[in-house]
Structures are given as structure tokens and as C-alpha cells.
Amino acid sequence: MAVITEEMRKKAIGVETKxxxxxxxxxxxxxxxxxxxxPNPLWLDEAYxxxxxxxxxVAPPGLFHSVTFYxxxxxxxxxxxxxxxxxxxxxxxYFLPVTAGEKLTLVNRISDLREREGKEGPMVFITYETDWxxxxxxxxxxxxxxxxxx
Amino acid sequence: MAKxxxxxxxxxxxxxxxxxxxxxxxxxxxxxxxxxxxxEIHYNKEAALQEKLPDIIVHGRLKNSFLCQMMTDWIGExxxxxxxxxxxxxxxxxxxDITCKGKVMKKYVQEGKxxxxxxxxTENSQGQKTAPATAVVMLPSRG
Numbered sequence: 001m002a003v004i005t006e007e008m009r010k011k012a013i014g015v016e017t018k019x020x021x022x023x024x025x026x027x028x029x030x031x032x033x034x035x036x037x038x039p040n041p042l043w044l045d046e047a048y049x050x051x052x053x054x055x056x057x058v059a060p061p062g063l064f065h066s067v068t069f070y071x072x073x074x075x076x077x078x079x080x081x082x083x084x085x086x087x088x089x090x091x092x093x094y095f096l097p098v099t100a101g102e103k104l105t106l107v108n109r110i111s112d113l114r115e116r117e118g119k120e121g122p123m124v125f126i127t128y129e130t131d132w133x134x135x136x137x138x139x140x141x142x143x144x145x146x147x148x149x150x
Numbered sequence: 151m152a153k154x155x156x157x158x159x160x161x162x163x164x165x166x167x168x169x170x171x172x173x174x175x176x177x178x179x180x181x182x183x184x185x186x187x188x189x190e191i192h193y194n195k196e197a198a199l200q201e202k203l204p205d206i207i208v209h210g211r212l213k214n215s216f217l218c219q220m221m222t223d224w225i226g227e228x229x230x231x232x233x234x235x236x237x238x239x240x241x242x243x244x245x246x247d248i249t250c251k252g253k254v255m256k257k258y259v260q261e262g263k264x265x266x267x268x269x270x271x272t273e274n275s276q277g278q279k280t281a282p283a284t285a286v287v288m289l290p291s292r293g
Contacts, residue, residue: 035184062215068186087210091235
């Protein structure tokens, strides 16, 4: 039995958060790199960073896959009857390098909402589009990430 | 760090340098802290078993980061990861190696920039592709 009506779908798509400020910090990058086990000097070595074309510690692309890089989710205008969450994958596009010390502004919006019948009941796929902009309002990254609720 | 790979050095079929990761429960705790994902199925065995999982499982987004690491290691400082698209098709359990692999599928020049598209994936210890993915990178020219 379907849990998402076409009306619910239309209400949800386009819902977006207010802009959220995110400060990209050296410490955050280091903690991330250590958790992944990625010793790339681009993210960890300040002396090395000053001599390369970026001039500063670079934010690794994986950082845009961290939950903390998304701020809050846009709120659905209704409650879902299925609560368990699964990572439904996604795509991440990068436009400009980001370095430590930059202040990014992000916005999350619901870009798609679909339902499928799974083995154990209805599965709702919500796709969030997230845009990150730098202080010059240039788009530095855009992600479409899907969460599966079941 | 490996030496810089250039656009001229790769062709369709060239392998991306593989990356082997050895996730441990401790690493999953570090990832939870660093990424903000405190879902208990990743560090509390009882919670995992309650979700009908065989054991605590590796966070999907940590696998994403492993794939990003494989790409940034390969493309070097002169390269740029343009896009990565990832699906999660299987579980990985800490204590078992995850091998990231890939190969070049396409290379082309567009608006003066060198693009290389790769099919990449994480492979568990049984050879199953747990996170099939694609990556698009920009590589410098030898000039």
C-alpha cells in the first residue's frame, strides 16, 4: 500500500533550508583525514601547503560526504510512517578547491521523493540537493544524496 | 607521494592505483566522531543485531571517503576530482579488508580541460563490489 500520495510528493519537492554557514577548519580536516586514514600532505601538512598552488590546507573531497557538512535536513511537510534510514548513495560534483579558513554557505533542498515496494514494506527514497558556496558566492560543490526510509 | 600522473599517461583500460583499507571498530568510532554519524549499527553490536545485521557494519560514507582517497592519491596534486557517483549495494564488516579499485573508461578534452572518467568500486574480502561508483577527474598535461 502506497504511503506517498502525488499531493504529498508535490508538497515535499522544493522544500529547502535557510542558508547555513559552515566554517572549514584545519582541525576539522585533520580529524576527518585521521578517521579515513588518509595521510595526504595536502590535508595535513601546513608547511607543504604554503608552497603549493593552493597556499593553504585543502578540504578533501570526502569531507563533503560527512553528515556535519550538511547542517540540518529540510523538514518534510508531513510525517513518514517508515523511520529506519539507509544510505541510498548519490553524486557529488566539485567545482572549485576549498581551503581551511573559508566560510561556506550551504542550502539543502528536497529534489526528489519516490516510493517503492520493498520485501518488508514500503520504501521511501528522498533525494536532497545540497549546494555549497564560498564567500564570493561561487558554487564550490553540489551533491545529490538519497536517503532510503523503510 | 607517488609522482604526478598526466593526461597523456592514461588510456581506456588503465587501472587506477588500488587502495586497500583495513577498517577496524576503532576506525568506525573515529569516523562517527569526525563525520557526525552516530548511528549505533556502526559501533554497538546489539543495535546492529537488532537491525538484523550480522555485526557492526562500515558506514557507507566512510566507504565514499575511501573511494575519494583512492582518486586523490592517483591524480596527485595537479589533478582535480570533478565528480563522484556512488551506490551502496553491500555491507562491509570491520576486521575485513576493503579494496578500492578502478579503471579508465573514457578520456576527452572539453573546453580546453582534460577529463578522465573511471569506473571504480569497493570490493569486500569475498570479491563482491559493495559500492559500485564512477569518478570523473581532471588531469594536467605534460605541456
